[in-house]
Amino acid sequence: xxNVKRRSSNAQAGRERGRNALFFGLIQVLLLLGLAxxxxxxxxxxxxxxxxxxxxxPFMIFSTAAFLLMGLYGLRTLLAxxxxxxxDCGCGHAHTPSxxxxxxxxxxxxxxxxxxxxxxxxxxxxxxxEKKGIALSRLPxxxxxxxxxxxxxxxEDHLFFQExxxxxxxxxxxxxxxxxxxxxxxxxxxxELGIWYxxxxxxxxSEDLLARQTLRITDEDFLDSMLIISxxxxxxxxxxxxxxxxxxxxxxxxxxxxxxARIAVTCCLADASVYGLLVRAPDLPLPPNDxxxxxxxxxxxxxxxxxxxxxxxxxxxxxxxxxxQPYVYPRLYSRYVLEPAAx
Amino acid sequence: MLDALLHAKxxxxxxxxxxxxxxxxxALFSSLVLVLIPQDFFRRWLPGSPWxxxxxxxxxxxxxxxxxxAIIPVIRSxxxxxxPLAAGAVFLVAAPVLNPVVAASTxxxxxxxxxxxILRLALSAVAALLVGSVVCLLRDKLEADFPRxxxxxxxxxxxxxxxxxxxxxxxxxxxSEFFTVGCYFIFGAMIASLFQTFLHQAVLLEIGSAPxxxxxxxxxxxxxxxxxxxxxxxxxxxxxxxFTLPSLLAFLVFGPMLDLKNTAMLAGCFPARxxxxxxxxxxxxxxxxxxxxxxxxxx
Numbered sequence: 145x146x147n148v149k150r151r152s153s154n155a156q157a158g159r160e161r162g163r164n165a166l167f168f169g170l171i172q173v174l175l176l177l178g179l180a181x182x183x184x185x186x187x188x189x190x191x192x193x194x195x196x197x198x199x200x201x202p203f204m205i206f207s208t209a210a211f212l213l214m215g216l217y218g219l220r221t222l223l224a225x226x227x228x229x230x231x232d233c234g235c236g237h238a239h240t241p242s243x244x245x246x247x248x249x250x251x252x253x254x255x256x257x258x259x260x261x262x263x264x265x266x267x268x269x270x271x272x273x274e275k276k277g278i279a280l281s282r283l284p285x286x287x288x289x290x291x292x293x294x295x296x297x298x299x300e301d302h303l304f305f306q307e308x309x310x311x312x313x314x315x316x317x318x319x320x321x322x323x324x325x326x327x328x329x330x331x332x333x334x335x336e337l338g339i340w341y342x343x344x345x346x347x348x349x350s351e352d353l354l355a356r357q358t359l360r361i362t363d364e365d366f367l368d369s370m371l372i373i374s375x376x377x378x379x380x381x382x383x384x385x386x387x388x389x390x391x392x393x394x395x396x397x398x399x400x401x402x403x404x405a406r407i408a409v410t411c412c413l414a415d416a417s418v419y420g421l422l423v424r425a426p427d428l429p430l431p432p433n434d435x436x437x438x439x440x441x442x443x444x445x446x447x448x449x450x451x452x453x454x455x456x457x458x459x460x461x462x463x464x465x466x467x468x469q470p471y472v473y474p475r476l477y478s479r480y481v482l483e484p485a486a487x
Numbered sequence: 488m489l490d491a492l493l494h495a496k497x498x499x500x501x502x503x504x505x506x507x508x509x510x511x512x513x514a515l516f517s518s519l520v521l522v523l524i525p526q527d528f529f530r531r532w533l534p535g536s537p538w539x540x541x542x543x544x545x546x547x548x549x550x551x552x553x554x555x556x557a558i559i560p561v562i563r564s565x566x567x568x569x570x571p572l573a574a575g576a577v578f579l580v581a582a583p584v585l586n587p588v589v590a591a592s593t594x595x596x597x598x599x600x601x602x603x604x605i606l607r608l609a610l611s612a613v614a615a616l617l618v619g620s621v622v623c624l625l626r627d628k629l630e631a632d633f634p635r636x637x638x639x640x641x642x643x644x645x646x647x648x649x650x651x652x653x654x655x656x657x658x659x660x661x662x663s664e665f666f667t668v669g670c671y672f673i674f675g676a677m678i679a680s681l682f683q684t685f686l687h688q689a690v691l692l693e694i695g696s697a698p699x700x701x702x703x704x705x706x707x708x709x710x711x712x713x714x715x716x717x718x719x720x721x722x723x724x725x726x727x728x729x730f731t732l733p734s735l736l737a738f739l740v741f742g743p744m745l746d747l748k749n750t751a752m753l754a755g756c757f758p759a760r761x762x763x764x765x766x767x768x769x770x771x772x773x774x775x776x777x778x779x780x781x782x783x784x785x786x
Contacts, residue, residue, distance in 0.1 A: 172666060183504065195501040207508040214662050221659075241667060249666050252673040256503055259496050266493040276688050411718035413501035414683055 175253045176215035182260045183208040194265045197409045197473050267470040270392040270433045273418040361387035366472045380443045388438045391431050409471045425458040438462045499680035506556045513557030517564040518660035529569035537571035541619040544574040548582035555583035560668045563756045573623040581615035583716045583743035593720040610740045614772040621768040632758035671755035675748030679713035698781035701734040709742030716743035733780035741773045
């Protein structure tokens with residue numbers, strides 16, 4: 145009698161467990177399909193570019209497809225719990241997480257879904273420059289080993305680096321051309337740009353820019369143009385330039401100066417860094433931080449801790465609406481990823 | 488304030504979306520390991536002493552093209568299958584750095600200058616051996632913590648890929664692994680995004696530029712920023728001017744091995760004592776190796 149009772153209560157507990165597993169299975173399916181839906185929405189609307197560099201898009205497509213498949217698979221196991229695919233594989237230990245773990249899963253994945261679906265997108269702004277600093281001329285490079293490849297310390301490109309760490313000019317050694325067939329500036333560009341350097345592209349762009357009296361810099365060319373202008377600064381002094389970016393002004397800049405900057409993203413927003421050109425606008429009202437502006441002016445150079453950097457003397461500062469594509473990407477990737485899609 | 492929170496949310500989701508594909512791959516590999524590797528695989532192929540498994544583990548980690556988010560569940564599965572914990576620790580340090588994608592991005596980010604890459608790979612390999620050795624020394628205590636019921640009495644015998652049942656098992660394990668690991672990961676990404684939004688990097692940089700302080704600063708920064716090992720070289724390159732090469736290497740070697748998001752995942756996947764030993768020995772190993780480079784005059 146007691147035996148029978150125990151067996152029936154066991155069966156009841158088993159059913160209870162089964163119901164719990166079914167309920168949690170259903171939640172997992174909803175979370176997976178939710179993630180697939182969220183990511184698919186971002187991919188289809190193009191808003192995924194607010195979160196990632198375009199080169200990560202194939203990976204996001206992969207995970208979206210995987211979530212969809214996993215969700216559908218989970219749905220199938222819920223609807224048709226055939227022996228071979230049922231939750232209990234007969235191996236005698238729990239495959240389902242503990243109660244606390246289930247709560248954590250629901251809360252944390254729920255956080256991703258709710259912030260993703262219900263909060264508006266926001267483009268990263270001058271806050272990044274405030275926290276991480278801004279590069280006003282070019283990427284620094286380091287080197288060791290061997291007497292022929294001298295260590296070269298560039299002056300600090302980040303504004304706050306200058307305040308906290310004085311730069312020792314005695315340590316700076318100029319590098320000559322390291323590769324035959326490249327002129328000095330191109331060799332310097334190559335040294336400095338790393339992945340940003342593409343021989344054909346930068347040559348073309350350099351020649352193109354050098355041939356013009358007025359440089360109109362597009363979004364795609366922002367980083368490269370900025371770096372080429374820094375490299376050939378003496379040649380560019382006095383020419384007209386026309387470009388767009390957002391305003392960043394901080395305490396280290398003079399009253400009538402501001403940086404007009406773009407945010408560069410390599411993979412995801414965690415690695416976002418800010419690049420900009422210093423603009424001096426003597427007689428013009430300065431727009432507030434984060435306003436998008438179109439600058440027209442002349443290129444000058446200014447001394448900035450032992451280094452010549454470009455300074456744009458603005459003739460006009462025009463406030464414009466924020467662009468569709470707020471970030472800029474290293475060219476080497478954008479060349480392969482963006483351009484075929486644009487055609 | 489509201490703006491700052493939205494900013495944090497953008498970075499949070501960005502890290503999450505970026506890492507999901509790799510966590511999925513990690514969950515899949517780890518399920519394949521659990522389901523397909525025979526129970527006596529490691530007992531048969533590994534040398535008797537765990538000390539002898541350290542060096543092969545370094546070479547094997549160069550063969551695994553796997554990054555930091557994906558590696559943790561895979562290593563847990565391998566250890567469950569009987570791989571020595573010390574070899575697992577070696578993988579956790581070395582595998583995220585010793586792989587082709589990271590090598591390429593490091594090379595590109597530092598202007599095709601191979602020095603940074605060579606030093607990065609060498610330091611990671613040595614740090615991995617050091618951490619592995621510490622785990623090896625303490626193996627009696629650490630191995631006891633680790634539940635290894637699987638290789639002994641679990642019914643997951645080697646399966647044939649021709650059976651539908653095997654595939655169902657892999658699918659089920661992948662889903663549950665994704666949720667377990669993903670849960671810790673999301674928590675880590677949340678904390679990292681808050682630091683990304685609210686931490687003034689200048690505050691950290693003001694701590695100092697002496698060799699030891701800049702090394703510590705770079706390690707803390709690598710830990711808090713929680714970058715993916717394929718992208719961190721670009722960020723390190725942008726610090727270039729302000730830091731000497733050894734300090735940048737502290738960033739490049741320490742970040743992939745330990746940061747906010749993978750500490751959360753480690754804590755979820757491994758016993759607390761192992762995680763503590765791993766964090767302490769890993770931090771000390773990187774710190775003293777980098778100080779050694781400073782001492783040798785590498786700049």
